[in-house]
Amino acid sequence: MEKVIFINSKGQSIQLGNDGPYVLTKIEGTGAVNANIQSQKSPYQDGVTYLGNTLEARSIPIEIMILGENGSDIAIKRNKLLQIFNPKLDQGRLIYEFGNIKREIKAISELAPVFPHAGTFNDTMQEGLIQLYCPDPFFKDVVETKEETAVWRGAFEFPLELVEEGIEMGYREPSLIVNIFNQGDVPCGMKIQFKALATAVNPLLFNVNTREYFKINKTMTAGEIITVTTHFQNKRVELNKNGVISNAFQYIRDYNITFLQLDVGDNLLRYDADEGIDNLEVTIHYTPQYLGV
Structure with missing residues (x-):
């Protein structure tokens, strides 16, 4: 049909x-x-x-x-x-x-x-x-794919039974490396979102396969979100601070950085920071591209 x-x-x-x-x-x-x-x-x-x-x-x-x-x-x-x-x-x-x-x-x-x-x-x-x-x-x-690295998972649910030793409200699910499988026919760009839960210094995303990386030279504070878009003819770096979005290209000071692309097949990506790596949440959004239907 x-x-x-x-x-x-x-x-x-x-x-x-x-x-x-x-x-x-x-x-x-x-x-x-x-x-x-x-x-x-x-x-x-x-x-x-x-x-x-x-x-x-x-x-x-x-x-x-x-x-x-x-x-x-x-x-x-x-x-x-x-x-x-x-x-x-x-x-x-x-x-x-x-x-x-x-x-x-x-x-x-x-x-x-x-x-x-x-x-x-x-x-x-x-x-x-x-x-x-x-x-x-x-x-x-039609629907964008979302991959998460280290995030907080909720563990609070009903019905609730209180016990003497207490209950777990949530837990951090760490994963420094994520494998993203691009099922498309050609490489594609992505949208990388760094979210600071507390102070995080100079967040970075590193491609283990190609040795390329993208680094932001900024000390992020709690609640700040930096979004990096790497699509061809649509490369952007934006800071969301208290709901106000602004251009953040001034934090790109490393001339060796690359606006990372996802190759066809497996892509091993690792996130890092100079300090406060446990205070980062990183999500990656991408849409595979095809030669036809």
């Missing part, structure tokens, strides 16, 4: 599937994506030297059939499509379901929906063509 949900930049959404009034009849471009091969050639060289490759943007054409009760109803449904797939809007989200797989991709309309002449089905059926353009060619999981 195939189903498509598109949510535009204004939050308006529409579903295209097996049921009316918008029936999905055909969708292309969810698999193949063109690669741009980078190479160089020296004088008198046979062939070329391969340097690498990049993926091109993705186009997704969608064919639908609009079902209506009469001509006026068809006109209303056509107008809804024009509003949602407005090319003047910013990028929206295309959620594509195929079998048990559900993934999304950012997309924008290349042109307003096209409505060919409906022939003898003028009053009850109308064909439509939607052409989407995806600057980022990768599909992603």
Whole structure:
């Protein structure tokens, strides 16, 4: 079973599937994506030297059939499509379901929906063509994955029975190293969140496999949260102090740091601090990227 949900930049959404009034009849471009091969050639060289490759943007054409009760109803449904797939809007989200797989991709309309002449089905059926353009060619999981290292686990529950030696309200579950498995097809960025329960000096996240690291040169105090985003073209370092979020790039003073990426497969990550490591909670959020569905 195939189903498509598109949510535009204004939050308006529409579903295209097996049921009316918008029936999905055909969708292309969810698999193949063109690669741009980078190479160089020296004088008198046979062939070329391969340097690498990049993926091109993705186009997704969608064919639908609009079902209506009469001509006026068809006109209303056509107008809804024009509003949602407005090319003047910013990028929206295309959620594509195929079998048990559900993934999304950012997309924008290349042109307003096209409505060919409906022939003898003028009053009850109308064909439509939607052409989407995806600057980022990768599909992603709809739900972000969250991994925790050392956190506090609650142990207080009801029914409650008091005993003479007392009860445990909670306990710290330490884990200096966490293995994050990136099940996607390509490396991906992540969001790293350092939370200070008390004073913690210069928190750090270290990739055991690649020996790369990201370090923050700051003495964090209780309640402070520093969030590091390492996605391509979206690299940020932000400080949340008493609910006020500010730019924290000034705390990046080590020129050897790397905005860590998650390689395909296993990634061993270790957190540390110069002082107060037991006062840190570290969580990692990431979304695997796929070549198609």
